[in-house]
Amino acid sequence: MESHILASQLRCPNGAEASEIAQGMNEANSVLNRKCIDLLQLRASDSVLEVGPGNGAFVADMINVADNISYMGLDWSSEMVAEAERLNEHLVGLGRAQFQQGNSEQLPFEPQLFDKVLAVHTLYFWENPGDHLAEIRRVMKPDGLFCIAFGDRSFMKDLPFVPFGFALYDQADACELLRSSGFQIKNAYQYKESGLSNTGDRVNKTINIIISEA
Numbered sequence: 001m002e003s004h005i006l007a008s009q010l011r012c013p014n015g016a017e018a019s020e021i022a023q024g025m026n027e028a029n030s031v032l033n034r035k036c037i038d039l040l041q042l043r044a045s046d047s048v049l050e051v052g053p054g055n056g057a058f059v060a061d062m063i064n065v066a067d068n069i070s071y072m073g074l075d076w077s078s079e080m081v082a083e084a085e086r087l088n089e090h091l092v093g094l095g096r097a098q099f100q101q102g103n104s105e106q107l108p109f110e111p112q113l114f115d116k117v118l119a120v121h122t123l124y125f126w127e128n129p130g131d132h133l134a135e136i137r138r139v140m141k142p143d144g145l146f147c148i149a150f151g152d153r154s155f156m157k158d159l160p161f162v163p164f165g166f167a168l169y170d171q172a173d174a175c176e177l178l179r180s181s182g183f184q185i186k187n188a189y190q191y192k193e194s195g196l197s198n199t200g201d202r203v204n205k206t207i208n209i210i211i212s213e214a
């Protein structure tokens with residue numbers, strides 16, 4: 001796939017290729033998503049918001065951590081919302097997972113609704129990241145936790161699709177952005193992973209995971 005098309009599909013999976021793109025993202029990002037789920041410290045009865053879940057491949061992993069966790073996945077791709085609902089039909093039927101189309105720049109939720117918020121590999125696509133972060137903070141409970149994860153600029157800058165609309169960050173940039181949006185950084189992790197890129201090539205990734213309080 002040409003780099004500009006791959007970039008636009010990663011930003012918002014759409015059309016005939018959306019399902020295959022989501023499958024590729026799940027394979028490339030499974031280690032990271034599982035680490036983030038661990039770091040979210042999910043507890044019984046937590047309400048969770050995920051921004052940009054793609055096809056929701058890791059929702060069951062979250063919901064099964066403790067009793068009575070409720071999950072809302074918000075994605076701006078209608079194809080991903082439909083696919084996530086299909087893949088998680090059982091949890092949706094039980095009322096434990098919901099998916100909605102929307103943009104984190106303007107979240108369709110009441111203030112102080114969620115205990116935990118997760119956003120993996122989405123930060124690059126936000127034109128005004130401070131607006132997205134302010135919205136996320138608004139809908140979090142005061143003692144809630146936010147986990148944001150993204151590839152570090154140091155390796156992302158060499159990926160062929162990145163020139164087509166990705167904003168890149170290192171850990172210091174992202175921590176500064178979070179602080180200026182009112183978050184308190186609790187922990188900032190960085191780890192290296194040799195794995196598949198979305199191009200299908202093997203790549204040495206440096207990944208940042210930042211846990212903040214609202």
Ligand SMILES: C[S@@+](CC[C@H](N)C(=O)[O-])C[C@H]1O[C@@H](n2cnc3c(N)ncnc32)[C@H](O)[C@@H]1O
Nearest residue numbers: 011012025029052054075076077103104120122
């Ligand atoms: C690169 S994919 C990552 C998917 C998944 N989180 C993972 O780790 O594999 C980005 C996903 O986030 C969605 N997305 C990005 N920014 C968003 C935003 N501000 N609001 C809602 N959805 C967003 C895209 O439609 C896409 O499904």
